[in-house]
Amino acid sequence: MRPSGRPRIYGVMAEFDNPSSLIAAAHRAREAGYRRMDGYTPYPIEELHEALHIHDSRLTKLVLAGGLAGCLGGYGLQYWVSVMAYPVLVAGRPFHSWPAFIPVTFECTILAASLTAVFGMLALNGLPQPFHPVFNVARFALASRNRFFLCIEARDPKFDVDGTRQFMSSLGAREVTVVED
């Protein structure tokens, strides 16, 4: 598959048996000065997000914006239709009968906010992404079963293949692998 010569390197990956060792390793790696790294786990672990200093709350703002857009858009649509584009006079009731517009406004708010939550999450995560270098590690298939991985990436300023590999071996990992790009 790979052309002759040295392959480019994406990072160094360590495999752990349980969430506690992974979190401890993530703390140690931060202390050692590594910054560009990621954990790979079979389920979400809040303590790992803290250990890796992952605090991205852009999604909440996006969802708020999406919900507001849905709310104003839904109400605006009904106002425009009922008052301007197609006014229907029923027993002298006002065209701008706002209480009757609340249900549809509410549904539009929820719909737009939910679509933003899902597609915003996927967009911020860069998904769908069919291929990623970590899939080059054969044992990485276990990241969706029962193993916990930490990968220090080559773009980290402190990264150097042998040094980082030695460092990761000292973290109590089951196995340490170099990830080809």
Next chain:
Amino acid sequence: MTAPDTRQSREEADHPATGAAATPVIAPGYTFGTVTDKISAIVLTRGTSTGWWFGFLIAFLMANMLFVSLGYLVLKGIGIWGNNHPVAWAFDITNFVWWIGIGHAGTLISAILLLLKQTWRTSINRFAEAMTLFAVACAGVFPLFHTGRPWLAYWMLPYPNTMGVWPQFRSPLIWDVFAVSTYATVSLLFWFVGLVPDLATLRDRSESKIGRVVYGVFALGWRGSARHWQRYDMAYLLLAGLATPLVVSVHTIVSFDFAVSQLPGWHATIFPPYFVAGAIYSGFAMVLTLAIPIRAAYGLEDFITSRHLQNMAKILLLTGLIVAYGYTIEAFMSWYSANTYEEFMMTNRMTGPYGPAYWLLILCNVVTPQLLWFRRIRASVIPLFIISLVVNVGMWLERFVIIVTSLHRDFLPSSWGRYAPTIWDLSTYFGTIGLFLALLFLFLRFLPMISIFEMRTILPQAQVPPNNDEAEGATS
């Protein structure tokens, strides 16, 4: 709920073997690996059993009965159904409300119980969400085909057209279009987002090329990255927070279809809360109806434990009592209003030509669930299964009684009439049950029916000891 201590000690007395803890949400002895293997094996390695083929074929034949009925309806028009003036709404809207209501339990389990941090929801939320989707699909069939010309259904949406016509936004029927389509979309998103990590598990574990490719495509390249999980968790919580008011709004708006009209028997302020409670009631009955045979057929008693069934039985009892309160208030208000038409409506409902349906519904929805006060009944599977079936029937009768008895004798005796279903009404209704079951069988065979990644989070091994900064020294 009021005396947790005494309840717990009684539970201990009932189950001395399990010790101090109440019946667990997952049987002891499982690991991340074995949970994954057990659930994914149903899809990947256990193959297709004869029982599955048998069930699927029956359901598929019934679904075909639906397609034939709808095909004939399109050829002949909705005159093949029994509804006509004065009963212009009958089986179609009864079935629509029944199916939509069933869907509500799925959203309640996946969204509201998530926000309330009820870990017991974890093993039942996936198939309850699937149930929601399929129920909403069945519900949609009825209003769509009741329009008579379903190929023009898009006329209900606001879009610029050469006719220069726009929808009437003051009509609850248009509110319904928005509520149900939003509900279907959000339920689908919620279900799919929950599936993505499990699809990645199936992609990584599938032995066949087709399996790897198909599951891989839908897994969207999920790799379990911590950065992804953090946003994923946030999106999932936000969706739960959005779905919670949504589910309440949907059945409220469905009840507006009736409550906003002027008809005695429909024009009642109790309708929104009473419909929402009824929806959850029928939905939990359907979850029990499905969960009990599924856990037996697939040997999932370790994951869907007696605790799940008992909790659902308690919710069934609670919502059943709210529904009973609704019936009482309906009857009380028709007397208290001192309005001739309201009083007549209630007398006619109880003693008129459809009286037996009313008393059968009281028997199914009010009397039968009182058995759930007994722990022995809640803890035994067969009685629970039978009660859940009875409640399903009762909730269908409730909608039938509300719709047909109110319509068939309104203000003017000269406009009174009767309704009886035709063979096509019945074949369409049972056909949607077939469609629902056929979709459910396909789901059970090809997708993980229990959320694998969420099951991992409730294992004891998933507990991370607090304060890792101090624990670090010990691991090195």
